[in-house]
Amino acid sequence: MSTSCDVLIIGGGIVGLAAALRLRAARPALRILLLEKEGDVARHQTGHNSGVLHSGIYYRPGSLKASNCVRGYRQMLRFCEEHGIRHEVCGKIIVATDEQELPRLEVLRQRGEANGLDGVRELSREELREREPHVNGLRGLLVPQTGIVDFGEVSRVMAAELRRQGVEIRFHEPVTALIADGSVTTVVTPHGEYSASCVVGCAGLHSDRVAMLSGTDPGVRIIPFRGEYYTLKEHRRHLVNHLIYPVPDPAFPFLGVHFTRMIGGGVEAGPNAVFAFAREGYTYNDIDLRDLFDAIAWPGFRRVAARYWRTGIGEYRRSLSKRAFVRALQKLVPEITEEDLTAGGSGVRAQACDADGSLLDDFSIMERGNAIHVCNAPSPAATSSLSIGDTIAEKALVRLPNGTK
Numbered sequence: 001m002s003t004s005c006d007v008l009i010i011g012g013g014i015v016g017l018a019a020a021l022r023l024r025a026a027r028p029a030l031r032i033l034l035l036e037k038e039g040d041v042a043r044h045q046t047g048h049n050s051g052v053l054h055s056g057i058y059y060r061p062g063s064l065k066a067s068n069c070v071r072g073y074r075q076m077l078r079f080c081e082e083h084g085i086r087h088e089v090c091g092k093i094i095v096a097t098d099e100q101e102l103p104r105l106e107v108l109r110q111r112g113e114a115n116g117l118d119g120v121r122e123l124s125r126e127e128l129r130e131r132e133p134h135v136n137g138l139r140g141l142l143v144p145q146t147g148i149v150d151f152g153e154v155s156r157v158m159a160a161e162l163r164r165q166g167v168e169i170r171f172h173e174p175v176t177a178l179i180a181d182g183s184v185t186t187v188v189t190p191h192g193e194y195s196a197s198c199v200v201g202c203a204g205l206h207s208d209r210v211a212m213l214s215g216t217d218p219g220v221r222i223i224p225f226r227g228e229y230y231t232l233k234e235h236r237r238h239l240v241n242h243l244i245y246p247v248p249d250p251a252f253p254f255l256g257v258h259f260t261r262m263i264g265g266g267v268e269a270g271p272n273a274v275f276a277f278a279r280e281g282y283t284y285n286d287i288d289l290r291d292l293f294d295a296i297a298w299p300g301f302r303r304v305a306a307r308y309w310r311t312g313i314g315e316y317r318r319s320l321s322k323r324a325f326v327r328a329l330q331k332l333v334p335e336i337t338e339e340d341l342t343a344g345g346s347g348v349r350a351q352a353c354d355a356d357g358s359l360l361d362d363f364s365i366m367e368r369g370n371a372i373h374v375c376n377a378p379s380p381a382a383t384s385s386l387s388i389g390d391t392i393a394e395k396a397l398v399r400l401p402n403g404t405k
C-alpha cells in the first residue's frame with residue numbers, strides 16, 4: 001500500500017477521475033492516489049444524472065460553466081470516441097410554450113452564439129411540428145450539438161484507464177481529516193494515513209465539509225436538491241424524437257422537467273428539484289439529521305427557503321403527486337398521461353449556497369495552501385469534467401515542490 005504521493009484526490013466521481021487523468025497526462029511520472037468512500041466510482045451524482053452531453057447554450061458567456069462546458073464537451077466526445085464508449089449526438093429542442101418565454105428563448109439563442117455554438121437556430125411552430133409532431137410549442141430552439149452518454153460508464157472507463165497508467169484508486173476510504181504541516185498534508189481515513197504534497201477535494205455532496213477539513217470555511221454550504229424521474233413506457237416512446245426541454249426559469253439554477261432519451265434505451269421524464277432531507281437522500285425515507293441540521297442552520301438556506309417557498313411547494317406537489325408531475329410534462333407534450341409513465345430513479349444535486357442565500361450560478365474552486373477544493377460542480381460538470389480536470393491539474397502542478405517529476 002502506498003502511503004505517500006504527490007497528489008491525493010478525494011472523491012471518485014467524474015470530476016475527481018477527470019482531474020487524475022489530466023494530471024497524469026500532464027506529468028506521467030506523478031504519484032497520484034485517489035480515495036473514494038464508497039465501494040466503486042460514480043456512486044453519487046455521476047451515476048444518477050440525466051446523461052446529457054450539454055452544449056453550453058445555457059451559460060452566461062465568460063462564466064466558468066460556459067467555457068468549461070464548451071471545451072469539456074469536445075474533450076468528452078473525443079474521450080468517448082477513443083475509448084469506444086456509446087454516445088450519440090442527437091440534438092435537443094428547447095420549446096417556448098407561451099408568449100412570455102419567447103424573449104428568454106432569444107436570450108438563449110444569443111448565448112449559444114456568444115459561446116461559439118454552430119447551427120443553433122430557431123424553429124417556427126411548423127418546423128417544430130415537423131421534428132416533434134407531439135410537442136406543443138409556439139417556437140423552438142434547435143441545439144444540434146447536444147448528446148447523450150452514460151456518465152457512469154465514462155467513469156468506469158476513466159478508472160480503468162487510470163489503473164492501467166499506474167494511478168492507485170482506493171475504495172471504502174472516507175477522508176475524515178486533513179493535517180497540513182509545511183509542504184506536506186496528512187490525509188486521514190479510518191484505515192490509515194496518507195501524506196501528499198497537494199490535496200484535491202472533489203467530494204460532490206460533501207465538498208463543503210471536505211473543504212472545511214483544510215481549516216477554512218469555504219463560505220458556502222451544499223444544499224441537496226433531489227431530482228426525480230419517470231420513465232416513458234415503451235409503446236409511448238414515439239412521442240419524443242429529440243431531447244425536449246422547456247425554457248428554464250432564469251431565477252432558478254435548474255432546467256425544468258424535460259424529456260431525455262437515454263443512451264441505454266428508453267426515455268426519461270424529469271428531473272424535478274426538491275430539497276432532500278439527506279445529502280445522499282434518494283428517497284423520502286432517507287433522512288439524515290446532521291445534514292438537515294446543517295442546512296437549516298445555514299443562514300443562506302433560510303433565505304433561499306424564504307425567497308423560493310412558493311416554487312418549493314410546487315416542486316413538492318409535483319414530487320408527491322404524479323398527476324401534478326404529468327401536468328408539467330403536458331405543457332410540452334399534451335398527449336402524455338399518467339398511464340404512460342412508470343416511476344424511475346433519482347439523483348441528488350450538490351448545489352452550493354452562500355450565506356446571503358444565493359445559489360451559486362457558476363462552478364467554484366477554492367484554493368487554500370496546498371489544497372484545492374471543488375466547491376460547486378453541479379450540472380453541466382459531468383460534461384465539463386475533463387476541462388475542469390485541466391484547471392485542477394494546472395493549479396496542482398504549481399503546488400508541487402521543485403524537482404517533482
Ligand SMILES: Cc1cc2nc3c(=O)[nH]c(=O)nc-3n(C[C@H](O)[C@H](O)[C@H](O)COP(=O)(O)OP(=O)(O)OC[C@H]3O[C@@H](n4cnc5c(N)ncnc54)[C@H](O)[C@@H]3O)c2cc1C
Nearest residue numbers: 011013014015037045046049050052175204227347381383
Ligand atoms: C439529477 C441530476 C441530473 C444531472 N444531469 C446532468 C447532465 O445531464 N449532464 C451533466 O453534465 N451533468 C448533469 N448533472 C450534474 C453532474 O452529475 C455532476 O455535476 C457531476 O457528476 C459532479 O461530479 P463530482 O465528481 O463532482 O461529484 P460526485 O459524482 O457526487 O462524486 C463525488 C464523490 O466524492 C465521494 N466523497 C464524498 N466525500 C468523501 C470523503 N470524505 N472521502 C472520500 N470520498 C468522498 C463521494 O462518495 C462521491 O463518489 C446532473 C446531476 C444530477 C444530480
